[in-house]
Amino acid sequence: MSFYAYKDIIEAGDLVLAFISRGATKPITVTPGEVLNTRYGQFEHDLMIGMKYGSQMAGKKGYGFIHLLHPTPELWTLSLPHRTQIVYTPDSSYIVQRLGVGPGSRIIEAGTGSASFTHSFARSVGDKGKVFTYEFHEVRYNEAKRELEEHGLMKNTVITHRNVCDDGFEIDNHKVDGDVVFLDLPSPWTAIPHLNKVIAEDRQVGICCFSPCIEQVEKTVKALEDDGWTSIEMVEVAGKRWEARKDMVKHVDDVVKRLKDIQDRKSQGIEKLRNVNSTAPSEVSSTESTPEPPSKKQKRDRGFNPFGKGTRIKEGDDQYEWRDVTKVESEIKSHTSYLTFAYKNPNRKV
Amino acid sequence: MSFYAYKDIIEAGDLVLAFISRGATKPITVTPGEVLNTRYGQFEHDLMIGMKYGSQMAGKKGYGFIHLLHPTPELWTLSLPHRTQIVYTPDSSYIVQRLGVGPGSRIIEAGTGSASFTHSFARSVGDKGKVFTYEFHEVRYNEAKRELEEHGLMKNTVITHRNVCDDGFEIDNHKVDGDVVFLDLPSPWTAIPHLNKVIAEDRQVGICCFSPCIEQVEKTVKALEDDGWTSIEMVEVAGKRWEARKDMVKHVDDVVKRLKDIQDRKSQGIEKLRNVNSTAPSEVSSTESTPEPPSKKQKRDRGFNPFGKGTRIKEGDDQYEWRDVTKVESEIKSHTSYLTFAYKNPNRKV
Amino acid sequence: MNTKNRTVITANQHVLIRLPSEGTKIVELRPSGVVSLGKFGSFLVDGVLGYPFGQSFEIVEGQDVKPILSLQHSSDPKDVSEEPEGDLNKEELTKMFSENNQNIIDIGSKIQKLTNDDIEELKKSGATSSIGQHIIDQMIAGHEGFDKKTLFSQQKYLRRKQQKFLRRFTVEYLGSSQMLQYYIDKDLPRVIDLSEESLGLLMTYGNVRPGGNYLLIDETGGVVLYAMLERMGGEGQVVLVHENEHVNIIALRHAGYSEEYINRMVKTIDYLQFLEPENEKINWEDKSEEELAEMKSSKREQYEKRRERATAINSVIETVQNGNFDALISVSTLHQPTLLPRILDTVGGSRPIVIYNQYKELLLETQHVLTKDKRVLAPSIFETRVRPYQTIPGRMHPLMTMRGGGGYILWGTKVIPQEGITAVGRGI
Amino acid sequence: MNTKNRTVITANQHVLIRLPSEGTKIVELRPSGVVSLGKFGSFLVDGVLGYPFGQSFEIVEGQDVKPILSLQHSSDPKDVSEEPEGDLNKEELTKMFSENNQNIIDIGSKIQKLTNDDIEELKKSGATSSIGQHIIDQMIAGHEGFDKKTLFSQQKYLRRKQQKFLRRFTVEYLGSSQMLQYYIDKDLPRVIDLSEESLGLLMTYGNVRPGGNYLLIDETGGVVLYAMLERMGGEGQVVLVHENEHVNIIALRHAGYSEEYINRMVKTIDYLQFLEPENEKINWEDKSEEELAEMKSSKREQYEKRRERATAINSVIETVQNGNFDALISVSTLHQPTLLPRILDTVGGSRPIVIYNQYKELLLETQHVLTKDKRVLAPSIFETRVRPYQTIPGRMHPLMTMRGGGGYILWGTKVIPQEGITAVGRGI
Structure with a gap:
C-alpha cells in the first residue's frame, strides 16, 4: 500500500479503506486475527489478505458487504472524521492546477491541519519534489506526523512544529527553495513577510492564501502588494455533487x-365497498392489466390508482414510466474559503 | 395599455413591445402612419391597431414577423437599453417577496435609476399603496419622470429630484409613512439616518440596501445597527438562464x-476515388438507407459518415439520434449587488 | 373582505413564531391562552397582543413576556445604546480573551463537563428569566478550554448555547414567505422543494397583482395560492385546477381568510371538468315558485344545496371556457409536456406562462415541446439561488452550508401564431 | 526525456504571451527573431531570454523591452516603493477628483472627442515607450466629462484604455492551464467547454501522478493529454483511444516534447483495435537474417517500417488486453452509456473512473447505467465553478460577468463485484 502508486493484492499491514456506504468509509490496517464490525456485517481481516483491491467482500454471515479500496489522497479525505477544517477536493484540485503543481514542485504549506492536502501535494510532486508543511498546534502536529509516517509519505515530506507567523519557515539542514506556497492560517499577512527567506530566487513563485472571511482577504491582498507579489486575484470555488x-x-x-373511475364508483355505489375487504379490486378485472403479485392483492381497494398513491413504489419500478433527473445534495457546501492567488518574480535574468 | 392591468386589443396611442428576437424587444407607441423597421421586415402601425396583444404579425412583404406584446414591468426591463444599472428580475422578485411587498405597501426607493424597479413596485402595491422614488441625477430624474407619466404610473407613484443622502426623504404635502425601503445608492449609510422621519411608526418596516462592493455592506451593516435596525442579513442572488x-x-x-469502412476502402483502393467526382457514393447503395435529397448527392464522398461530419446538420434532424440537454448562457451575470436586509420595529404597543 | 390584520399582533390569528434555534412554529393566538414553545418555555397570549408584528419577546417570570430589541439582544428596546455584539458575558469574554487557538485541543464534547442530566436539572430548578443565562454560565464554568478559545470562538460558542436555551421568540405576520419557510422546515416534499426565491420569481414572472384573473395548478397544499392571494389584496380571481376529488388547500387553514372571502377569490375545478367541460356541466333547471312552495323544508334544503353546487360547477366551467386568463402558473408533478398543450388556449394573448419544477430535466422536455408548439414565445428556464452571509463585522463570509435545490422556473409568453408566415432567419 | 525548461524563458520554446487586454497568444521564441503583438507592438526575442517565466515587459524603443513589475505596474521592478494603485496620472486624477458622479451625463461614446482616425494617427506618429501613455493623455484631454467622474471611475476608465494601448506583455510558461486558456479564448468547442477547474478536478480525481498507467479518451486535441503528461513528469504511460484513422493531438505541437518522448509516454489505439483486438492484431513474422540480406535496400526499408508498425500496434493491443489501467479518463462526445460497459474491465480494481461531459444530462444517463452495472462504486456527478473577484481595495466584489458552463465530471471507483452477495439494506 502506498499513496504514491497502486498495488493490486491486499497484504497484512496494508492500509485499506473499507467502503461501507456513501459517507461511511473506514480506514483499517489489515491485521491478522482482527474483525471489522459494521452495521452491514462482520468482516475478518484474515480473509482480506490476498484479495484484490477493489473487491466486494461478503459479511461473515453470508449477507451484507463492503468494498475494499486502495487509499488515494481523495478517498482518504472522504474517510476523514470532520475533526478539523479540511481543504476539500474542489478547492485543492483547482489550487494544484492553477499553480502548476507537478513532479519536482517544492511546496510550502502552513498549517498542516488534517494533512489531507499534504497527502495530495506529496502524491503530485513525486520523488523529484518536496513538501514542507508546518503546524503550530501541537496535538494536530503529532497526529499529522504519525499519519504521514504511517502512510509512508516522509520520502518527500518534511513536517515541522512551528508558528510560522512568529518564527518563519526556515529549517535546519534544508534549503526550502519553495516555488508553491499554500497558507491556510488565521492571519496569513503576518506570515507573508517571512516567505522571502525561503522561496526560490531563480524562478517564479506562486502563492494561494485560504481564508474564510473577506476581511482576511483585504489584509492579505495588502500584505502581498506591500511585499512585491503581483497578479493578485481572489476567487471562490463552488463544488456541488x-x-x-x-x-x-x-x-x-x-x-x-381516475376522476371518472371515482364518479362511476360513486354512481354505482361502489364507494360503499371501500371499507370492506375486497379480494377482487375492480382495476385488476381489466383484461389488459398484468397479473398482480400476491402482496398487492391484499391492499386496500383504491379504485383506479395510476400513480400507486399510498403504496410503496421502488424508484424505477417497471410498472410505471419514469424520467431521469438529477438532484443536488440536500445540504450543499456554500462556502469553504476565499482563495487569494499571487505571483512573485525575481525580475532579473537568472 | 396599462402596467396595472391587461387589455386585449391594440389601440392607437398604446405602448406596445415589439418582440423582434430574443434580446431585441423594441418599445413603440402605436401611431397611425408610422412604420417599424427591423431586420426582419417592415411593420405598419396602422395594421397593428385592432390586432390582439400577443399576435404574431407578418412583415409588409409577406415574410418575416414580430410579436406584439403587452407591456409588463418584466418585459419592460428586458426592453431597456443598458444605459444605467438595472435591478434585474432575480433580485427584484426576491426583494419584493422577502419584504412582503403587496397591495397597500408604501415604498421608499432611492435612487430611481432606470425606473425599472419602480414599475415593478407600482404594479405590486396597487391603488391602496404608494411608491415614493428619489433620483439625484437630474437627467435621469427627468427621463424617469417622463416615462412614469407616459406609462400612466403616477396614480400611485411620486418621483422627487433629490439627493437623499444630504436632504433626506421628506416631501411637502405627503406623509410618506413608508414600510418598505429600497436603497440603491453609492453610500446608503449616509441616507439611513434620514429614514427615521419618514418610516411608519405603527408597524414593522423592512429595508433592503443594494450595494455592489463588500466594503459598502460593512458600512451599511454598521449604520443599520447604530440606528436600531435588527435581524440584519446580507445575501446574494444568483440568476441563471x-x-x-x-x-x-x-x-x-x-x-x-466507420473505421472498418476506411480499412475496406483502403484495401479496395476506393480511397483513390476520393478526389474524383463520384455520382454514386457507396453509402447510398445500401437498400436500407432512405433516399437522399438532391443536395446531399452533390457532396463529397466521405465514406460511411454516421455523424454527418463536415456537413451542415440542423439540431434535431430526424436522420440522427439526439438527447435533450440544457445549456446556460455563454456569459452569465455572476454578480449584481449584495442585498442587505434589516427590520425596524416600534417596539411598543400601537 | 380580508379581515386579517397585517400590522398588529391580534387575537384569534395564526402567526409564525421564530425561535432562537431558527426553528419556526405556527400558532393560533387564542385570547387568554397559553402558547408552549417546548424547551423554550411557554407564554401568555395576552402579553404579546397589541405589539406590531416582528416584535421579539423574552419570557421573564412564569409565562409573562417583555419586549426585547431582537432575538440577539437581551436588553429592553428603549436602551438602544447597548452594544449589539457580545452583550452576553462580555466581561468574562474579555477576561478570558486569548490571542489565538494554539493551545486549544479540539476534541469536541469531551471537554464539556456538564452532563445532559445536569442541564435538565438546572432547567427544572427555576422558571426565571435568567434560567437560560444560568445554564450558559454553568456550561462555561464546566468548559475546561473556554479561556483558551479566541474571543471570536467564545462568542460563537455562546451564541450556539444561547440559541439552545434562551427563552426568546419573535412573533411574525404569517405571510407567504413565512408559510413557505414553515413547510420547508417541516415537510419539504409537500412544497416540492420550492424556495422563497423561486416563489418570488413565480409571482413576478406570473405578473400577479390586484385584479388579475389567474389559472393556477398548485400541488403545494395551497402555499402558492396563498402567495397569490397576498399579492392580489382581495381583488381578482384564481381558478385552481386539482387532480383529486377534492382540492387540497391545507395551507389556507392558517390563513385567517373567511370562507366567503375564499369562495369569492378562488374557484376550483378538477381536470375532468377542465378537459371535458361539455360532459361535466350539470343540467340544471330551476324549479318554478309553485314547485318550490310544495316542497318539504328538508327537500327544499337539499334542492338548494344541489342548485348551489350546479351553479358553482357550471360557472367555473364557463369561466374556463371563456378563458383569457391573465397567466398560467403551474406548480405540479404532473407531466407538463402532455398537459400544457391542452390548456394553453385558455390563457390570453401576451400573458405569461410560468411553470415550476423541482427538476431542470423535466422543464427541459417541456421547453422543447413549447418551442415546437409556437403558442409560447421565447420560453427559457430560470434558476435563482439566494446565498446568505454571516455579517458579523470583521468576520464576513457566506454561510458555510445551505439548503441545496430550490427548483427551476420556465417562463414564456402566450402568443397567437398566424398561419403561413415565413420567417426571415430564425425570427425567435 | 522532457527537455523543456519550466523556469527560465529559453530560445526555441513555445510560450504563452499574456496581453494587457487579457488576450493570450502562443508564440515560438526563435533566437534573434521578432514577435509581433499586433496593436501592442512587436519585440525582439533575445530581449526576453534568460528571465524567469512570468516576467512582464514593456516595449521601450523600437523592439527593445525592459522588465516591469507586472502588466499593471509601469515602473522598474527594482523600485518597489511605488504605489501599486493609481500610479498612472495620479496627479491629474487627484486634481480632477470629484466627490460623486451626480453631474455626469452618461451618454457613452459621444463624450469622446478623439476619433479613431486620431488614434491611428497617434499610433503611427511614434514608436517610443510613451506612445500608449500619449494616446491616453490625449483621450483624457478629449473627454469632456472626465473631471466630473469619481476618482474610482476615472481609474477604471484609464485601466480600460491602458489595456487597449499600453505596450506591455507577460511571458508565461505554456503549462496545461495556459494551453487550455488559449483554446478557451480561441476555440471553445475544441475543448468541449472544459474549464480550468474541471481540468484540475479531472486530474485529481483521476489520481494522475508520476509512474501511472492511464487509459485516456481525449477529444480536445490533446489538451487533456498535455495536462496528464505535465502531472506525470516523464514517468508512466498513457494509452490514448481515438475514433479516427489518425489521432488528433494538435495541442502537443506547442508542447516542446521530442517525438521520442511522446512515443515513449503515449501509445495510441483506435476503437476498432480496442474493441476487436483479435481481428486487428497484425500477423507478423520476422524474416530470417538470410532473407533480409537478400532484400534490396528500398525493400528492406519498407520491411522495417511495416515491422515497426506491426510491433507498435500489437504491443498497444496487448497492453489493452493486459488492462489493469490506473484510471480511465474520458473527455469525449461519444455516447458513454454504450461505450463504458465495453471498456470498464481494462481498468484495475479500486482505480478511478472519471468521465467529463459538457452536459449534465448526458452524465445523468451514464450514472444510471453505471449504477446498474455494479462495476463502478458510488458514481456521482460533480460540478465545480470558480468565481473571480475584483480585488481593488475598498471596491471588492465578484466580477459582474463570467463565462457560463465549464462542464461536469462523473467520478466513481472501479470495483470487482462478487456473485451471490445479498445486501443488507442498500449497501451502496
Whole structure:
C-alpha cells in the first residue's frame, strides 16, 4: 500500500479503506486475527489478505458487504472524521492546477491541519519534489506526523512544529527553495513577510492564501502588494455533487381516468365497498392489466390508482414510466474559503 | 395599455413591445402612419391597431414577423437599453417577496435609476399603496419622470429630484409613512439616518440596501445597527438562464463501422476515388438507407459518415439520434449587488 | 373582505413564531391562552397582543413576556445604546480573551463537563428569566478550554448555547414567505422543494397583482395560492385546477381568510371538468315558485344545496371556457409536456406562462415541446439561488452550508401564431 | 526525456504571451527573431531570454523591452516603493477628483472627442515607450466629462484604455492551464467547454501522478493529454483511444516534447483495435537474417517500417488486453452509456473512473447505467465553478460577468463485484 502508486493484492499491514456506504468509509490496517464490525456485517481481516483491491467482500454471515479500496489522497479525505477544517477536493484540485503543481514542485504549506492536502501535494510532486508543511498546534502536529509516517509519505515530506507567523519557515539542514506556497492560517499577512527567506530566487513563485472571511482577504491582498507579489486575484470555488434519480411520469389522462373511475364508483355505489375487504379490486378485472403479485392483492381497494398513491413504489419500478433527473445534495457546501492567488518574480535574468 | 392591468386589443396611442428576437424587444407607441423597421421586415402601425396583444404579425412583404406584446414591468426591463444599472428580475422578485411587498405597501426607493424597479413596485402595491422614488441625477430624474407619466404610473407613484443622502426623504404635502425601503445608492449609510422621519411608526418596516462592493455592506451593516435596525442579513442572488438544446448521440459502434469502412476502402483502393467526382457514393447503395435529397448527392464522398461530419446538420434532424440537454448562457451575470436586509420595529404597543 | 390584520399582533390569528434555534412554529393566538414553545418555555397570549408584528419577546417570570430589541439582544428596546455584539458575558469574554487557538485541543464534547442530566436539572430548578443565562454560565464554568478559545470562538460558542436555551421568540405576520419557510422546515416534499426565491420569481414572472384573473395548478397544499392571494389584496380571481376529488388547500387553514372571502377569490375545478367541460356541466333547471312552495323544508334544503353546487360547477366551467386568463402558473408533478398543450388556449394573448419544477430535466422536455408548439414565445428556464452571509463585522463570509435545490422556473409568453408566415432567419 | 525548461524563458520554446487586454497568444521564441503583438507592438526575442517565466515587459524603443513589475505596474521592478494603485496620472486624477458622479451625463461614446482616425494617427506618429501613455493623455484631454467622474471611475476608465494601448506583455510558461486558456479564448468547442477547474478536478480525481498507467479518451486535441503528461513528469504511460484513422493531438505541437518522448509516454489505439483486438492484431513474422540480406535496400526499408508498425500496434493491443489501467479518463462526445460497459474491465480494481461531459444530462444517463452495472462504486456527478473577484481595495466584489458552463465530471471507483452477495439494506 502506498499513496504514491497502486498495488493490486491486499497484504497484512496494508492500509485499506473499507467502503461501507456513501459517507461511511473506514480506514483499517489489515491485521491478522482482527474483525471489522459494521452495521452491514462482520468482516475478518484474515480473509482480506490476498484479495484484490477493489473487491466486494461478503459479511461473515453470508449477507451484507463492503468494498475494499486502495487509499488515494481523495478517498482518504472522504474517510476523514470532520475533526478539523479540511481543504476539500474542489478547492485543492483547482489550487494544484492553477499553480502548476507537478513532479519536482517544492511546496510550502502552513498549517498542516488534517494533512489531507499534504497527502495530495506529496502524491503530485513525486520523488523529484518536496513538501514542507508546518503546524503550530501541537496535538494536530503529532497526529499529522504519525499519519504521514504511517502512510509512508516522509520520502518527500518534511513536517515541522512551528508558528510560522512568529518564527518563519526556515529549517535546519534544508534549503526550502519553495516555488508553491499554500497558507491556510488565521492571519496569513503576518506570515507573508517571512516567505522571502525561503522561496526560490531563480524562478517564479506562486502563492494561494485560504481564508474564510473577506476581511482576511483585504489584509492579505495588502500584505502581498506591500511585499512585491503581483497578479493578485481572489476567487471562490463552488463544488456541488449531483445524484441521478428517477421521477415518475404522471399523465393527465390518467388523472382524468381516475376522476371518472371515482364518479362511476360513486354512481354505482361502489364507494360503499371501500371499507370492506375486497379480494377482487375492480382495476385488476381489466383484461389488459398484468397479473398482480400476491402482496398487492391484499391492499386496500383504491379504485383506479395510476400513480400507486399510498403504496410503496421502488424508484424505477417497471410498472410505471419514469424520467431521469438529477438532484443536488440536500445540504450543499456554500462556502469553504476565499482563495487569494499571487505571483512573485525575481525580475532579473537568472 | 396599462402596467396595472391587461387589455386585449391594440389601440392607437398604446405602448406596445415589439418582440423582434430574443434580446431585441423594441418599445413603440402605436401611431397611425408610422412604420417599424427591423431586420426582419417592415411593420405598419396602422395594421397593428385592432390586432390582439400577443399576435404574431407578418412583415409588409409577406415574410418575416414580430410579436406584439403587452407591456409588463418584466418585459419592460428586458426592453431597456443598458444605459444605467438595472435591478434585474432575480433580485427584484426576491426583494419584493422577502419584504412582503403587496397591495397597500408604501415604498421608499432611492435612487430611481432606470425606473425599472419602480414599475415593478407600482404594479405590486396597487391603488391602496404608494411608491415614493428619489433620483439625484437630474437627467435621469427627468427621463424617469417622463416615462412614469407616459406609462400612466403616477396614480400611485411620486418621483422627487433629490439627493437623499444630504436632504433626506421628506416631501411637502405627503406623509410618506413608508414600510418598505429600497436603497440603491453609492453610500446608503449616509441616507439611513434620514429614514427615521419618514418610516411608519405603527408597524414593522423592512429595508433592503443594494450595494455592489463588500466594503459598502460593512458600512451599511454598521449604520443599520447604530440606528436600531435588527435581524440584519446580507445575501446574494444568483440568476441563471438555461436553454433547451439537443446533442447528437454518437454510438461507438458507428465509429467502429466507420473505421472498418476506411480499412475496406483502403484495401479496395476506393480511397483513390476520393478526389474524383463520384455520382454514386457507396453509402447510398445500401437498400436500407432512405433516399437522399438532391443536395446531399452533390457532396463529397466521405465514406460511411454516421455523424454527418463536415456537413451542415440542423439540431434535431430526424436522420440522427439526439438527447435533450440544457445549456446556460455563454456569459452569465455572476454578480449584481449584495442585498442587505434589516427590520425596524416600534417596539411598543400601537 | 380580508379581515386579517397585517400590522398588529391580534387575537384569534395564526402567526409564525421564530425561535432562537431558527426553528419556526405556527400558532393560533387564542385570547387568554397559553402558547408552549417546548424547551423554550411557554407564554401568555395576552402579553404579546397589541405589539406590531416582528416584535421579539423574552419570557421573564412564569409565562409573562417583555419586549426585547431582537432575538440577539437581551436588553429592553428603549436602551438602544447597548452594544449589539457580545452583550452576553462580555466581561468574562474579555477576561478570558486569548490571542489565538494554539493551545486549544479540539476534541469536541469531551471537554464539556456538564452532563445532559445536569442541564435538565438546572432547567427544572427555576422558571426565571435568567434560567437560560444560568445554564450558559454553568456550561462555561464546566468548559475546561473556554479561556483558551479566541474571543471570536467564545462568542460563537455562546451564541450556539444561547440559541439552545434562551427563552426568546419573535412573533411574525404569517405571510407567504413565512408559510413557505414553515413547510420547508417541516415537510419539504409537500412544497416540492420550492424556495422563497423561486416563489418570488413565480409571482413576478406570473405578473400577479390586484385584479388579475389567474389559472393556477398548485400541488403545494395551497402555499402558492396563498402567495397569490397576498399579492392580489382581495381583488381578482384564481381558478385552481386539482387532480383529486377534492382540492387540497391545507395551507389556507392558517390563513385567517373567511370562507366567503375564499369562495369569492378562488374557484376550483378538477381536470375532468377542465378537459371535458361539455360532459361535466350539470343540467340544471330551476324549479318554478309553485314547485318550490310544495316542497318539504328538508327537500327544499337539499334542492338548494344541489342548485348551489350546479351553479358553482357550471360557472367555473364557463369561466374556463371563456378563458383569457391573465397567466398560467403551474406548480405540479404532473407531466407538463402532455398537459400544457391542452390548456394553453385558455390563457390570453401576451400573458405569461410560468411553470415550476423541482427538476431542470423535466422543464427541459417541456421547453422543447413549447418551442415546437409556437403558442409560447421565447420560453427559457430560470434558476435563482439566494446565498446568505454571516455579517458579523470583521468576520464576513457566506454561510458555510445551505439548503441545496430550490427548483427551476420556465417562463414564456402566450402568443397567437398566424398561419403561413415565413420567417426571415430564425425570427425567435 | 522532457527537455523543456519550466523556469527560465529559453530560445526555441513555445510560450504563452499574456496581453494587457487579457488576450493570450502562443508564440515560438526563435533566437534573434521578432514577435509581433499586433496593436501592442512587436519585440525582439533575445530581449526576453534568460528571465524567469512570468516576467512582464514593456516595449521601450523600437523592439527593445525592459522588465516591469507586472502588466499593471509601469515602473522598474527594482523600485518597489511605488504605489501599486493609481500610479498612472495620479496627479491629474487627484486634481480632477470629484466627490460623486451626480453631474455626469452618461451618454457613452459621444463624450469622446478623439476619433479613431486620431488614434491611428497617434499610433503611427511614434514608436517610443510613451506612445500608449500619449494616446491616453490625449483621450483624457478629449473627454469632456472626465473631471466630473469619481476618482474610482476615472481609474477604471484609464485601466480600460491602458489595456487597449499600453505596450506591455507577460511571458508565461505554456503549462496545461495556459494551453487550455488559449483554446478557451480561441476555440471553445475544441475543448468541449472544459474549464480550468474541471481540468484540475479531472486530474485529481483521476489520481494522475508520476509512474501511472492511464487509459485516456481525449477529444480536445490533446489538451487533456498535455495536462496528464505535465502531472506525470516523464514517468508512466498513457494509452490514448481515438475514433479516427489518425489521432488528433494538435495541442502537443506547442508542447516542446521530442517525438521520442511522446512515443515513449503515449501509445495510441483506435476503437476498432480496442474493441476487436483479435481481428486487428497484425500477423507478423520476422524474416530470417538470410532473407533480409537478400532484400534490396528500398525493400528492406519498407520491411522495417511495416515491422515497426506491426510491433507498435500489437504491443498497444496487448497492453489493452493486459488492462489493469490506473484510471480511465474520458473527455469525449461519444455516447458513454454504450461505450463504458465495453471498456470498464481494462481498468484495475479500486482505480478511478472519471468521465467529463459538457452536459449534465448526458452524465445523468451514464450514472444510471453505471449504477446498474455494479462495476463502478458510488458514481456521482460533480460540478465545480470558480468565481473571480475584483480585488481593488475598498471596491471588492465578484466580477459582474463570467463565462457560463465549464462542464461536469462523473467520478466513481472501479470495483470487482462478487456473485451471490445479498445486501443488507442498500449497501451502496
